[in-house]
Amino acid sequence: MIGLTRIAAAAFGAMAALMLAGCGERPQVSEYKQGKYQGKKDETPYAGAPFNGNRDQWERDLRTRAQHQNEYKRTGG
């Protein structure tokens, strides 16, 4: 009988806690700070493979690649 009462009390307690959780109000809307980016932080393009944080190498590669657009260099003209 005592065991049954304990189970009922525990069930009541759990139910009460569950119902109280429904009353909890978590903010659903972001608080915007005017003029400041609010989104996720982006990582730098050279952070991952194949550059692994080597910014100089990344810049050098892009500069070399940009020169492929210069056909006067490509043709030697």
Place this chain on the structure above:
Amino acid sequence: MARMKFLCDAERCIECNGCVTACKQEHEIPWGVNRRRVVTINDGVPGERSISVACMHCSDAPCMAVCPVDCFYRTEEGVVLHDKDLCIGCGYCFYACPFGAPQFPQAGAFGVRGKMDKCTFCAGGPEKDTSEAEFKKYGRNRLAEGKLPACAEMCSTKALLGGDGDVLADIYRTRVTTRGKAGDVWGWATAYGRPDQKPGSQQPVPGPAPAPGGKS
């Protein structure tokens, strides 16, 4: 490194739309969204000029200024990107942009305006670089692969240049000093100019006036 920029040489652009196709293919852009387009002035009239237009990644971007949820940011390379998780698809950026860069895909059966989509300079967005999530939301991140935007690299006449602004300026300067003034080597005057006239000096052939508000 200076800021990343696009530069389109109107003397060279032949309106092939290769840049548009390259962009759509590279990022698997849905139907109805054009991150890049080719605009032609006086189409069909001698002396017509075409230019490839997308987001110009403005140094003082109006889209950033008007966004009510501040979802835009500028990377340290000067690329203007946005977080699609924050975008509410209001369209303010579209009204503010002088280039018509922001695009809104149709979302849902009733044509509800989706989240804004625009040229990312092939730099992805605020997701893990080269991840599946980044590709789905923003397209391929070529910058993280050490490559330049697909549109510029695919341009057959190299009218469209993309990359570090200083490097592009050097390329363009070399080009102009080598070819002389516009029309000496490339473009309309070379293709259709009369041999008895100096390139660039011939008068346009009289013809019917272009229709008002011609093709753009």
